[in-house]
Amino acid sequence: MDTSQLLKGVLDLAVLAVLDRGDGYGYEVVRGLRAAGLNEVGDASVYGTLRRLYNAGLLTSYVVPSDEGPHRKYYSMNAPGKARLRETSEQWLAFAKTMESLVKVA
Amino acid sequence: MSDQEKKQESAGPTAAKGEEAVPTTMPITEAPTVKVARPAVEDYLAGIRGELADLPATEVSEILDDVGAHLSELAAELGEGADTAALTARLGSPSAYAAELRAAAGYPPKPAAQAAPASSTPARLALIGLLVSTVGMTLGTLAFEPAFVLLCALAVLLAVPLLTRDGPRVPSVAALPAVQNFLNARPKVGSTWRSSTDFVASLQPAWWLLRAFVAAGLVFAVFGTSTGLTAVLLLFLVVAPVSVLLGFASRRDRRWLWAVVPLNGVAAAAMLLVAGSGLASPVQEYSSPASYSQPGLWLDGAREIEDIRPVDAQGQPLSDIYLFDQNGQAIDVSSQRCYEDGRSSYAPSVAPRPYPRGTSQFDPTTGECRHVPPAPLVVAVPQPTAQPTATPMTAPPSMSVAPQPTTAPPASGPPVTTVKPPPTTG
Numbered sequence: 174m175d176t177s178q179l180l181k182g183v184l185d186l187a188v189l190a191v192l193d194r195g196d197g198y199g200y201e202v203v204r205g206l207r208a209a210g211l212n213e214v215g216d217a218s219v220y221g222t223l224r225r226l227y228n229a230g231l232l233t234s235y236v237v238p239s240d241e242g243p244h245r246k247y248y249s250m251n252a253p254g255k256a257r258l259r260e261t262s263e264q265w266l267a268f269a270k271t272m273e274s275l276v277k278v279a
Numbered sequence: 280m281s282d283q284e285k286k287q288e289s290a291g292p293t294a295a296k297g298e299e300a301v302p303t304t305m306p307i308t309e310a311p312t313v314k315v316a317r318p319a320v321e322d323y324l325a326g327i328r329g330e331l332a333d334l335p336a337t338e339v340s341e342i343l344d345d346v347g348a349h350l351s352e353l354a355a356e357l358g359e360g361a362d363t364a365a366l367t368a369r370l371g372s373p374s375a376y377a378a379e380l381r382a383a384a385g386y387p388p389k390p391a392a393q394a395a396p397a398s399s400t401p402a403r404l405a406l407i408g409l410l411v412s413t414v415g416m417t418l419g420t421l422a423f424e425p426a427f428v429l430l431c432a433l434a435v436l437l438a439v440p441l442l443t444r445d446g447p448r449v450p451s452v453a454a455l456p457a458v459q460n461f462l463n464a465r466p467k468v469g470s471t472w473r474s475s476t477d478f479v480a481s482l483q484p485a486w487w488l489l490r491a492f493v494a495a496g497l498v499f500a501v502f503g504t505s506t507g508l509t510a511v512l513l514l515f516l517v518v519a520p521v522s523v524l525l526g527f528a529s530r531r532d533r534r535w536l537w538a539v540v541p542l543n544g545v546a547a548a549a550m551l552l553v554a555g556s557g558l559a560s561p562v563q564e565y566s567s568p569a570s571y572s573q574p575g576l577w578l579d580g581a582r583e584i585e586d587i588r589p590v591d592a593q594g595q596p597l598s599d600i601y602l603f604d605q606n607g608q609a610i611d612v613s614s615q616r617c618y619e620d621g622r623s624s625y626a627p628s629v630a631p632r633p634y635p636r637g638t639s640q641f642d643p644t645t646g647e648c649r650h651v652p653p654a655p656l657v658v659a660v661p662q663p664t665a666q667p668t669a670t671p672m673t674a675p676p677s678m679s680v681a682p683q684p685t686t687a688p689p690a691s692g693p694p695v696t697t698v699k700p701p702p703t704t705g
Contacts, residue, residue: 215371220383
């Protein structure tokens with residue numbers, strides 16, 4: 174199975190986890206994911222995920238002017254976002270544990 | 280995995296509720312959008328914009344804000360080699376990028392191919408509406424046809440479907456190939472041409488004031504009874520701030536252009552008309568038929584009668600004839616003026632003479648009017664159908680049967696006293 178297929182289900186969690194470390198603009202989130210080892214995540218997927226989480230009310234955003242180019246839109250987690258992160262990561266950890274034991278047995 | 284999927288699905292319905300729950304969100308749309316200068320980035324962005332054209336305009340502009348910043352940062356990393364091919368190699372094609380973004384953002388997939396041209400139709404209509412109304416209203420003003428101007432103003436309504444859902448920069452019109460070509464045809468930054476066009480563009484506020492003055496004048500020309508300069512100036516004081524505000528508004532929000540550009544055309548046409556009539560008015564006054572009376576005798580105002588050649592019923596020329604009008608006033612054909620090739624002179628004023636008199640001709644050698652005696656002339660005499668009316672005229676003896684004083688007026692007409700002018704030697 175392609176890693177990108179696995180990623181689809183957990184990209185929300187991954188993006189929320191990166192933003193939990195600090196506010197970031199889109200490309201920063203992309204780099205954060207890459208730095209964490211998720212090399213196969215597509216730029217467009219990250220931007221799409223950010224938009225969806227924003228539209229779902231889990232993120233807020235603010236604009237910071239930049240000298241060298243267009244302004245940067247920073248995304249920041251709000252309380253519902255933090256709650257979602259907690260919830261999803263618990264689910265993930267349980268799921269991963271189940272999978273791990275399953276895979277080890279096999 | 281099923282738990283995970285449930286979570287994914289539940290993210291959708293919470294969207295609307297979630298948006299309301301975040302009042303602290305900064306208004307992003309009001310942030311200044313700094314244009315990225317790299318053409319490759321612009322091209323790539325335009326490609327993505329086209330792929331997302333079916334989405335709500337505000338959402339698209341938010342996405343493009345994000346992606347534009349991303350792309351320019353990427354282009355900066357790539358350095359000089361940041362052309363469209365390099366961006367495509369790094370990110371995939373704009374359509375692939377858009378498709379991936381759609382999937383991740385939970386937007387519906389792009390509508391089938393037939394919907395793509397349909398989505399650009401409102402933009403085309405808007406552009407056509409703008410062009411038709413601008414050209415039509417300008418020409419209508421020039422031709423002084425208010426009804427036509429109003430008719431063409433309706434063409435702006437073609438843009439309503441687009442303007443109600445497009446953003447302030449009207450991206451879907453800006454993405455039209457025709458508009459792109461027009462924008463690309465502008466002189467390059469740094470060229471001499473560009474500096475002169477920039478200079479002209481910097482005069483825009485002056486135009487805002489000028490058009491306000493024209494608008495004030497137009498209002499009085501159309502509705503007002505008095506066109507005093509004071510009244511126009513007073514109205515100008517009201518109109519000028521509105522015009523300047525409108526100018527700034529249309530710089531910020533390009534949707535105003537659909538109202539402003541056609542009216543600019545009308546103002547420019549009105550100025551042309553005023554300038555034109557200012558140059559033409561002295562000539563007009565001179566050639567006005569009301570203020571200039573033609574000397575001499577004219578038939579239907581078109582053909583000058585220079586001499587009268589009386590003949591009798593048999594076509595025999597008569598001489599020494601005096602003519603009088605219904606009031607007994609002598610009919611004088613002499614215009615006392617003779618022309619040739621644009622040169623003219625005045626004949627010496629003479630007392631009325633009997634007809635035929637001959638004509639007056641311009642003599643190029645002396646520069647004066649020369650008398651030309653009447654030349655032999657053959658005319659076709661109409662054959663009278665009522666024979667008896669001619670009989671008493673040709674049979675003078677019958678007159679003596681019923682003697683009448685020669686000064687007696689005809690029975691049907693009112694008494695008219697004619698005065699025979701004294702014979703002259705002219």
